[in-house]
Structure formats: C-alpha cells, structure tokens
Amino acid sequence: MKRRSVLVGLGAAALIGAVPFSASAAEWPAKPITMICPWSAGGGTDLLLRKLAASLAKETKQTVVVSNNTGGGGAIGHAAIMRAPADGYTIGMITFELNSLPPQGLIPFTWKDFDPIMRINVDAPALTVKADSPMKNLKDFADYAKAHPDDVTIGNSGPGSVWHIAAAMMADELGIKAKYVPFDGAAPAVTALVGGHLTAVSVSVAEVRSQVAGGNLKMLGVMGETRSDLFPDVPTFSEQGVKATFGTWRGIALPKGVPAETRAKIAKALKAAYDDPEFQEFAKNAGLALAYQNDKDFTAFLDKNANDVHRVMLSLGLAKK
Amino acid sequence: MKRGDFVAGAIGVAIGGGALFMAADFPADVVMKIGPAFFPDMLAGLFLICSAALMVSAALAKTVPGVVEDPPPVRGLSLENGILRAVVTVIAVIAFVVALRPVGFLITSTVFLTAMMGLLGLRKPVLMVAVSLGITAGVYIIFEKLLGLTLPAGILESVLY
Amino acid sequence: MDFALLYHSFGNVFVPSVMLVIAFGVAIGITIGALPGLTATMGVALLVPLTFGRPPLESLSMLLGLFCGAMYGGSISAILVRTPGTPAAAATVLEGYPLAQQGQAGRALAMALFASFCGGLSGALIMTFMSPLISSVALEFSTVEYFALAVFGLSVIVSISGNSILKGIMAGLFGLLLSTIGADAISGYPRFIFGQMDLFEGPPFIPTLIGLFAVSEVLANVQITKQIVRVKTVVDRYFPTWADIKISAVTIARGSLIGTFIGAIPGAGGDIAAFVSYGETKRVSKHPEKFGTGAIEGVAAAECANNACSGGAMIPLLSLGVPGDAVTAVLLGAFVLQGLQPGPLLYKEHIDIVYNVFASLIVANFAMLIIGALGIRLFAKVIMVKRAILMPAILVLSVVGSYAMRGDTFDVYVMLVFGVVGYFMQKHDFPLSPILLALILGPMAEANLRRSLVISGGDFSIIFSRPIAVGLLILAVGSLIASVYNHRKIQNRLAAASGLEGE
Structure with a gap:
C-alpha cells in the first residue's frame, strides 16, 4: 500500500509541476535534454550517441535521454529531428543517409532543413581483397578487372547504401566495370569475401579491420583524405593517383529555429562532451575515425557531400532525378 | 459448405x-x-x-449434420457478450496507444490495466489499482532503469527527470 | 586443444566475482527472454554499455550468461501463455502450450530447461573442441548455399501445418508475401509500402510476432464468459522424469547437432534451428499424430536446438571474427570495446581469452540449469494468476515490447492488426507458425537467390554448380515428400482413433 500512496503523491505533484516554463538561452540547459538516434538501440551509431550523451550529461549536469526513432533506413529518425520543437532540448544525430535518401525520392527534405552543429566522425571505405590474391595495389585491381570484365564482384552493405555508392565511385575512377552485390549490412559481405565468394568489398576500414589484422584479407587502398590510423601502411587512393575521397559520416544537428545564442551554448557543451577523455577512448576502441568539424565547416562539408552522392547515385540509376 | x-x-x-x-x-x-x-x-x-x-x-464440403459450429453466443450490449468484449479490448488498446505519448506510460498503463480488469469482471477496486500500479512499476523499472529504453514520460516529465 | 590452458581457464572462471556476474547475467537473461518483445539480441545490446570499463573476463562472462539465460527464458512464456518470449521459442509453443493447458506446465518447463541445458552444453563443448573444423565448413556457404538452406527451412512448413496442409501452405505463402513488403534487398525499390516509410524495412518482426501469438490469444481469452474450471497445475519437479528423458534422448542429441551447426552458419540463428529440429523430430517420430497436442519431445527438440545455437554461433565469431547470428553480432561489438578483435588474431594473441570464453559458456549453462530450476515453481505460478489480471498484463507487455525497440507507435498498431488477423486465422484452423517461419526465411531465400544471380550475371545454372547447395535442395524435396506422406499417416490414424471413440 505504501508504494501506491507514494505514486499518488507523485501524480499530484506532476499536475502542479506540469505547468510549462519557458527556458531562455541564458539558462540552457534548464531541463532534461533528449537526443534522437535515427538507428536502433544497440547498433554502432546508437552506442556512439549514448556515450556522447553520457558525456554531455556530465558536462551539463542535466539528464540526457537517448530516444531511438528508427525505421525507413533512417528516414523516420531524421524526420523526427526536423519536426522536433526548436527549443534546444531536442538534439539529433544525423548520418550519411540524410544525403542518400533525398536523391532516391525517399524523404521530402534535405540537410538544408537542419542546423548542423558539429561533425563527429568520418569513416572511409577501403578496397579490400583476399590476402592471398596476387593484387597489390589499385592498378593491379584495375588491370585484373579489365582482363576479366564479367568476373569482378564487389560486395557492399545494401542497395543505395554508403558502400554501394563508394564501390561505384571507385569503379568510375578506376575506369572499370564491376558487379555490385548488395548484402544485408557490411558483415555478411566481409564474410563472403573471406569465403572467397567475391572479388572485393568496398566497406569501411573498421569493418574489415579484424580480418585484415588476422591475415585473411588485405586492403589495396583507402578512400579517405588521409591514411587510416588503424593501418598507417595502406596508401590512400589519391596517393595511388586516383583522385577520389569518400566516407560515411555522423554528426549532430538541431531542428531549424533554435535561437542563435542557445545554439552556441549547445555547440560549446557538445564540443566539451566530444573532448571528454572517456568519449575519446570509447571511439578509439570502437575503431571510429573521429573527425570534428564546427558548424560552419560541417555545413560546407554537407553541401559538397550531398552533391557528390547525388551525382554517383544518378550514374548508378539509384536516383530518381 | x-x-x-x-x-x-x-x-x-x-x-x-x-x-x-x-x-x-x-x-x-x-x-x-x-x-x-x-x-x-x-x-x-x-x-x-x-x-x-x-x-x-x-x-x-458437406455440413456435418448435428454439429453446431458455435455455441449460441450472447448478443447485445452486455459484458456477457464475448465478441463485444473482444472488440472493446481492441478499442482499449488503441486508446492506450493514442494516449501513450501525450499522457505518458505510467498513467496510461495504470488506467488501462485497471479498466481492462474491470472489463474482465474483477470487482475489487483496491486490488485492481494496486496490481495495476505494481505491473506498471515493474515494466517501467525493467525497460527504463535496467535497459535504458525510453518510455514516454508525458505529463509526468518534470517529475521523472 | 590445450587442456592445461582449458583447466587454467576454469580456474579463472571459478572465482566469486566472475561466478556472480554469470549468475547475474543468467537471471537477467531469463527475465528478458521471458518478456515478449525483449529478445536475447536486444538484452545483450542494451547491457553492453554496462560492461564498458570492466575487465574482459567479467564483461564477456556476464553477456554470455545473459545469452544463455535469454535463449531458455523465451520458452517460459511460450509454454505458459503461448507467447514466444523470443523468436527462437516460437517452435516451443507448438507442444509446450498444449501441455500447459493439460495441467502439465511443470513437466513442459522442466523439459524445456533440461533440453536447453543439454543443447547449450553440447553447443559449448562442440565449440570448445571443434571450432576450426566447423568454421571452415561455414565459410563454404556462399549466397547459393544460403538460398538452398532457406528452401530447406521452408520445407518444414508442411510439418507445422496442423490439420490441413493446404491451410498451412496458405499461411506460409501469406508470410512470404508479407516478407516482400519493404525495400527490395537487391534493387532498393520499396515494395507494397503504401507510402508508409515505417514499412520501408519490412513489417516490424517483433510486433508481428507478438500480435500473431500473444494478442490473438488474449482476444480469444477475453471472450470466455464462464470461469472455466481452472486447470490444476502440479509443479512438483525441477527435472523431467526418467521416462520423459528416455523418450527425448535421441531428439536432444539430434537437436543439439542441428542447433550447433545452424548456429555456426553466419546469418542463421536459433529460430531457424528450433523449427528445423522440431520438423525433423516430428518426421521421424513413431507417433507423429501426438504432435500438436502436447508431445514432450517437441518441446525438447525446439529448446535444445535453440540453446545449442548459442555455442554454434560463437564458433565463427571466435575463429573467423564473423558473427554466427544476431546476438553474436552484438557480442562482436562488446569484444571490440574491450580492445579485442575476434578472429584469427585473437587465437594468436589472446588465446587465454578464447579459452576463458569456452570455460565461461560451459559454466553459464550450469548456472542456467541451477537458476532455472530454482525459478520453475515461481514461473509456473503465472498460470494460476486470474485471467482478469493476466490478460491485461500480457497486453501491456505486448504494447511496451512492440513500442520500445523503435519508439514508434506505428509498430503497436502493426501488433494489433496481426493480433486480429491471428485471432481469425486461429478461429478458422489456420496455423500461425508457418507465417513466422516464412517471415524469417523469405528474405533469406529471395535476397540470396538474387544475389547469386547478380554474381552469375543472371545465369540460373550457378545454383546447381555447388554440391552443398544441391545436397540441401535434395534434402528439402525429400523432407517435403516425407512430411506429406507423414501427414496422410497422421490423418488416417486420427480418423481410426475417432472411429473407435465413436463406437
């Protein structure tokens, strides 16, 4: 019976406390913050956001709740961020799919409908083949592909996914033809390559990391701007004369309309959370390539990325227009 | 047939x-x-x-003679009418879901449970409310506190956080 | 196999702090497994952050304990309230629930626990002693073999069809059609989504499962007006009787092998293993007519296979760095967070960790047996709860379980729709399990066939170019013919039996 009276008391308190209070910029954060994750609980993006949320909570001394609004290949969550109240208490994590969904006609909005706050990481793909393959670099791969035009299969993580686009960019730059085999995520594609059922995969360095370290697979080149911290011996595409950089990214954005003053406060708090040693260590262990950018740089980055993605998707026949 | x-x-x-x-x-x-x-x-x-x-x-197919397919059901707007109770159950779940976000899980669930127990013929108010609160609290603790999955707080938001 | 190191690893595990976290993991696992909507995958995923910053042995032991516990826990709600707590327990419903209705919930629970333990232990032992061999076979599986495996799995539909094969096949086709909803796995084209982005990834699986089984049962139950004489349930045992063990011994051995092997194949998990094991057991049984009415071997077949899967799924994870099912995919993340990379490198650099995992999984199975046995009396009490309290409670759990994963009320409506569909199907004698099996295997069959065709450039002969695939397809046809023949036999025997009763 005791528990009941306590809860009844709580209920009564709630009715009194529920009077909405307006929070001005000066006092942000005056109440709990919600962070929207467009991907499901327990996944890589979710874990990253939960760690960042924990650091943000430490920083702001406020409760930070992570809410997973998933579905539609990211469409549902991004829409939820866009439609959230612009009071600074709902912050969203945006991911690469924000730029690949619009060309497919799957969402009626673009990154321009958000206020980007900061970029968190960029993970570059690598062209990876079996370790016992005679190919040693991108040129060998291109030569092989030209000699066997019907045999080259490149596995990726799904139709229209970031690594599908990466594979098409690679083939385009190398001037070869290949069959793109979409799998349900990166892991099964990597498994198929280890089993010798594919010629190559075009997934991220982190996703082939253990197989490369274990001696089953080898990377011919990474598509990042710089070499990967995990494998500093593997040259980039640019170093091999193929001028192309690409990668998936994650970042933080707000719905349009948050006052500039509040936005600055949020950005500052998030940067502090990002710099939290605990968060940094987590990202390092997870093999994520952290790549902070502030709001201005991130905005410019998003603009270029959206154009690149659109162009490649058109050439793949994945874009509607 | x-x-x-x-x-x-x-x-x-x-x-x-x-x-x-x-x-x-x-x-x-x-x-x-x-x-x-x-x-x-x-x-x-x-x-x-x-x-x-x-x-x-x-x-x-021939209808087997002498076999009544269903026992004669109770008709009309009475709780004795089984079909009606099933329909009310479906409507109650819809109401539960509609109220979930604006009102919040704790209140909605408690009210829903108590109402459903009433629909199913329980007539002991103290027991009904106590059990409803107990179940609601149990679910809340497992989902929110143990697993960190967010259930809508609704109008209790300022109290819970 | 390094026995000295294995012995040493048991020493590492048999310390209070590790034993405690294993017990904690198992207890949480059983709870999560028993609650509809909370699967083993989700449980492990959500507890991974808890392990961050703890020593590797403790973290991994807890997650392995949770994995074991959740695989067993799913059977509790499957038996008691006809709601598979995890998808892997869907096959347990087929015999477990009829047993509970006959007042034999205790017997079914005891068998589920015993079979889970035997399966889990076999899986763990096979993992310990045969990992390299099995993982090399698993790697042979290309898209063609996955397609053949899915077809083989679908052939089980006839075995779980109930009274009418036609209705069973219709249910299966309905499930397969449902599985084509959402973005096409190869072209990305959204099919049958009616403009709903919520359907882009297909009908949400867990809400569909909860709707078909739990909600449909509640809708049937709320209609019962009279307080029927409550089934007297005697729970006087923790272990199955000697007679039950004797009936099920062969089944358990077969189920453990099927489960370990299917678990070891990346991408195929406990749900498929349980159905295949159940189908095989029914097919070779001397009295197949008892299946569907509470055959204890049916419970044993499903439960030992899904628990054997945990050990099986660890095999490719540890030796190849490739997860064997959804849970081990999350476990891969947990390893990585500990700074460990499962795969060949782990064997080279951290062989001690590999052996610790072997030892913990073996110990976790014993912990599951003990904690499960202590809990049986408590679990079985659920069936004594008044219907007026139990039904609303199941509904709340169903709603929350459907809602929580994606935080989307759309999923709860999906659950409700399938609750109503399931109710009517049940009322008109359509079996529900084929829908579930089809939802699991449909995407696997379609995506892998079409992936194979992308690789071959549209040439169908690729399917017949691979011996394992051809073998699986022949098995599928054989199993189909045998099941149809078996069905005839069952119908004849049932007709004979009802004839005798009539006289």
Whole structure:
C-alpha cells in the first residue's frame, strides 16, 4: 500500500509541476535534454550517441535521454529531428543517409532543413581483397578487372547504401566495370569475401579491420583524405593517383529555429562532451575515425557531400532525378 | 459448405490478386530478368491458386449434420457478450496507444490495466489499482532503469527527470 | 586443444566475482527472454554499455550468461501463455502450450530447461573442441548455399501445418508475401509500402510476432464468459522424469547437432534451428499424430536446438571474427570495446581469452540449469494468476515490447492488426507458425537467390554448380515428400482413433 500512496503523491505533484516554463538561452540547459538516434538501440551509431550523451550529461549536469526513432533506413529518425520543437532540448544525430535518401525520392527534405552543429566522425571505405590474391595495389585491381570484365564482384552493405555508392565511385575512377552485390549490412559481405565468394568489398576500414589484422584479407587502398590510423601502411587512393575521397559520416544537428545564442551554448557543451577523455577512448576502441568539424565547416562539408552522392547515385540509376 | 473457409479463401484471392496488380508496376531490373517483381508475382500467384482451391473445397464440403459450429453466443450490449468484449479490448488498446505519448506510460498503463480488469469482471477496486500500479512499476523499472529504453514520460516529465 | 590452458581457464572462471556476474547475467537473461518483445539480441545490446570499463573476463562472462539465460527464458512464456518470449521459442509453443493447458506446465518447463541445458552444453563443448573444423565448413556457404538452406527451412512448413496442409501452405505463402513488403534487398525499390516509410524495412518482426501469438490469444481469452474450471497445475519437479528423458534422448542429441551447426552458419540463428529440429523430430517420430497436442519431445527438440545455437554461433565469431547470428553480432561489438578483435588474431594473441570464453559458456549453462530450476515453481505460478489480471498484463507487455525497440507507435498498431488477423486465422484452423517461419526465411531465400544471380550475371545454372547447395535442395524435396506422406499417416490414424471413440 505504501508504494501506491507514494505514486499518488507523485501524480499530484506532476499536475502542479506540469505547468510549462519557458527556458531562455541564458539558462540552457534548464531541463532534461533528449537526443534522437535515427538507428536502433544497440547498433554502432546508437552506442556512439549514448556515450556522447553520457558525456554531455556530465558536462551539463542535466539528464540526457537517448530516444531511438528508427525505421525507413533512417528516414523516420531524421524526420523526427526536423519536426522536433526548436527549443534546444531536442538534439539529433544525423548520418550519411540524410544525403542518400533525398536523391532516391525517399524523404521530402534535405540537410538544408537542419542546423548542423558539429561533425563527429568520418569513416572511409577501403578496397579490400583476399590476402592471398596476387593484387597489390589499385592498378593491379584495375588491370585484373579489365582482363576479366564479367568476373569482378564487389560486395557492399545494401542497395543505395554508403558502400554501394563508394564501390561505384571507385569503379568510375578506376575506369572499370564491376558487379555490385548488395548484402544485408557490411558483415555478411566481409564474410563472403573471406569465403572467397567475391572479388572485393568496398566497406569501411573498421569493418574489415579484424580480418585484415588476422591475415585473411588485405586492403589495396583507402578512400579517405588521409591514411587510416588503424593501418598507417595502406596508401590512400589519391596517393595511388586516383583522385577520389569518400566516407560515411555522423554528426549532430538541431531542428531549424533554435535561437542563435542557445545554439552556441549547445555547440560549446557538445564540443566539451566530444573532448571528454572517456568519449575519446570509447571511439578509439570502437575503431571510429573521429573527425570534428564546427558548424560552419560541417555545413560546407554537407553541401559538397550531398552533391557528390547525388551525382554517383544518378550514374548508378539509384536516383530518381 | 464451410462458410469460414469460403470467406478465408475469398480474402486470399483478393490479397493475391491485389499483390499481383501492384507488382505489375514494379520496375524491371536492367541487368536480369529477375527484378523486384519476380518473387511477389510468384508468391501472389501461388497464394491466389491455393485460396481459390480452398474456396472450391469449402463450397463442396458437406455440413456435418448435428454439429453446431458455435455455441449460441450472447448478443447485445452486455459484458456477457464475448465478441463485444473482444472488440472493446481492441478499442482499449488503441486508446492506450493514442494516449501513450501525450499522457505518458505510467498513467496510461495504470488506467488501462485497471479498466481492462474491470472489463474482465474483477470487482475489487483496491486490488485492481494496486496490481495495476505494481505491473506498471515493474515494466517501467525493467525497460527504463535496467535497459535504458525510453518510455514516454508525458505529463509526468518534470517529475521523472 | 590445450587442456592445461582449458583447466587454467576454469580456474579463472571459478572465482566469486566472475561466478556472480554469470549468475547475474543468467537471471537477467531469463527475465528478458521471458518478456515478449525483449529478445536475447536486444538484452545483450542494451547491457553492453554496462560492461564498458570492466575487465574482459567479467564483461564477456556476464553477456554470455545473459545469452544463455535469454535463449531458455523465451520458452517460459511460450509454454505458459503461448507467447514466444523470443523468436527462437516460437517452435516451443507448438507442444509446450498444449501441455500447459493439460495441467502439465511443470513437466513442459522442466523439459524445456533440461533440453536447453543439454543443447547449450553440447553447443559449448562442440565449440570448445571443434571450432576450426566447423568454421571452415561455414565459410563454404556462399549466397547459393544460403538460398538452398532457406528452401530447406521452408520445407518444414508442411510439418507445422496442423490439420490441413493446404491451410498451412496458405499461411506460409501469406508470410512470404508479407516478407516482400519493404525495400527490395537487391534493387532498393520499396515494395507494397503504401507510402508508409515505417514499412520501408519490412513489417516490424517483433510486433508481428507478438500480435500473431500473444494478442490473438488474449482476444480469444477475453471472450470466455464462464470461469472455466481452472486447470490444476502440479509443479512438483525441477527435472523431467526418467521416462520423459528416455523418450527425448535421441531428439536432444539430434537437436543439439542441428542447433550447433545452424548456429555456426553466419546469418542463421536459433529460430531457424528450433523449427528445423522440431520438423525433423516430428518426421521421424513413431507417433507423429501426438504432435500438436502436447508431445514432450517437441518441446525438447525446439529448446535444445535453440540453446545449442548459442555455442554454434560463437564458433565463427571466435575463429573467423564473423558473427554466427544476431546476438553474436552484438557480442562482436562488446569484444571490440574491450580492445579485442575476434578472429584469427585473437587465437594468436589472446588465446587465454578464447579459452576463458569456452570455460565461461560451459559454466553459464550450469548456472542456467541451477537458476532455472530454482525459478520453475515461481514461473509456473503465472498460470494460476486470474485471467482478469493476466490478460491485461500480457497486453501491456505486448504494447511496451512492440513500442520500445523503435519508439514508434506505428509498430503497436502493426501488433494489433496481426493480433486480429491471428485471432481469425486461429478461429478458422489456420496455423500461425508457418507465417513466422516464412517471415524469417523469405528474405533469406529471395535476397540470396538474387544475389547469386547478380554474381552469375543472371545465369540460373550457378545454383546447381555447388554440391552443398544441391545436397540441401535434395534434402528439402525429400523432407517435403516425407512430411506429406507423414501427414496422410497422421490423418488416417486420427480418423481410426475417432472411429473407435465413436463406437
């Protein structure tokens, strides 16, 4: 019976406390913050956001709740961020799919409908083949592909996914033809390559990391701007004369309309959370390539990325227009 | 004539036909003959044939004399009417879901549980409310506190956090 | 196999702090497994953050304990309230629930626990002693073999069809059609989504499962007006009787092998293993007519296979760095967070960790047996709860379980729709399990066939170019013919039996 009276008391308190209070910029954060994750609980993006949320909570001394609004290949969550109240208490994590969904006609909005706050990481793909393959670099791969035009299969993580686009960019730059085999995520594609059922995969360095370290697979080149911290011996595409950089990214954005003053406060708090040693260590262990950018740089980055993605998707026949 | 099976078959024919109709608009694959429409076409076709077979066999089946298919149900707007109770249950769940976000899980769940117990014939208010609160609290603790999954706080937001 | 190191690893595990976290993991696992909507995958995923910053042995032991516990826990709600707590327990419903209705919930629970333990232990032992061999076979599986495996799995539909094969096949086709909803796995084209982005990834699986089984049962139950004489349930045992063990011994051995092997194949998990094991057991049984009415071997077949899967799924994870099922995919993340990379490198650099995992999984199975046995009396009490309290409670759990994963009320409506569909199907004698099996295997069959065709450039002969695939397809046809023949036999025997009763 005791528990009941306590809860009844709580209920009564709630009715009194529920009077909405307006929070001005000066006092942000005056109440709990919600962070929207467009991907499901327990996944890589979710874990990253939960760690960042924990650091943000430490920083702001406020409760930070992570809410997973998933579905539609990211469409549902991004829409939820866009439609959230612009009071600074709902912050969203945006991911690469924000730029690949619009060309497919799957969402009626673009990154321009958000206020980007900061970029968190960029993970570059690598062209990876079996370790016992005679190919040693991108040129060998291109030569092989030209000699066997019907045999080259490149596995990726799904139709229209970031690594599908990466594979098409690679083939385009190398001037070869290949069959793109979409799998349900990166892991099964990597498994198929280890089993010798594919010629190559075009997934991220982190996703082939253990197989490369274990001696089953080898990377011919990474598509990042710089070499990967995990494998500093593997040259980039640019170093091999193929001028192309690409990668998936994650970042933080707000719905349009948050006052500039509040936005600055949020950005500052998030940067502090990002710099939290605990968060940094987590990202390092997870093999994520952290790549902070502030709001201005991130905005410019998003603009270029959206154009690149659109162009490649058109050439793949994945874009509607 | 088995009426239930005949109706089920008819619904099956409608679903199969509808799926075939919709799949006709799926784009053809550029490379291969097998595109996004191949599996749905095949499955919908088979489903349609099976459903039609069920309709035919249901129409031909003899009703076994002397076997009453259902016991005479209670009709009318009384809680004794089982069908009505099932319908009310479905409506109650819809109401639960609609209220979930604005009102919050804790209140909605407690009210829903108490109301459903009443619908199912329980008549001890203290027990009903106590058990409802207990179940609600248990679910809340497991989902929110142990697993960190957010349930809507609703109007209790300022109290809970 | 390094026995000295294995012995040493048991020493590492048999310390209070590790034993405690294993027990904690198992207890949480059983709870999560028993609650509809909370699967083993989700449980492990959500507890991974808890392990961050703890020593590797403790973290991994807890997650392995949770994995074991959740695989067993799913059977509790499957038996008691006809709601598979995890998808892997869907096959347990087929015999477990009829047993509970006959007042034999205790017997079914005891068998589920015993079979889970035997399966889990076999899986763990096979993992310990045969990992390299099995993982090399698993790697042979290309898209063609996955397609053949899915077809083989689908052939089980006839075995779980109930009274009418036609209705069973219709249910299966309905499930397969449902599985084509959402973005096409190869072209990305959204099919049958009616403009709903919520359907882009297909009908949400867990809400569909909860709707078909739990909600449909509640809708049937709320209609019962009279307080029927409550089934007297005697729970006087923790272990199955000697007679039950004797009936099920062969089944358990077969199920453990099927489960370990299917678990070891990346991408195929406990749900498929349980159905295949159940189908095989029914097919070779001397009295197949008892299946569906509470055959204890049926419970044993499903439960030992899904628990054997945990050990099986660890095999490719540890030796190849490739997860064997959804849970081990999350476990891969947990390893990585510990700074460990499962795969060949782990064997080279951290062989001690590999052996610790072997030892913990073996110990976790014993912990599951003990904690499960202590809990049986408590679990079985659920069936004594008044219907007026139990039904609303199941509904709340169903709603929350459907809602929580994606935080989307759309999923709850999906659950409700399938609750109503399931109710009517049940009323007109359509079996529900084929829908579930089709939802699991449909995408696997379609995506892998079409992936194979992308690789071959549209040439169908690729399917017949691979011996394992051809073998699986022949098995599928054989199993189909045998099941149809078996069905005839069952119908004849049932007809004979009812004839005798009539006289």
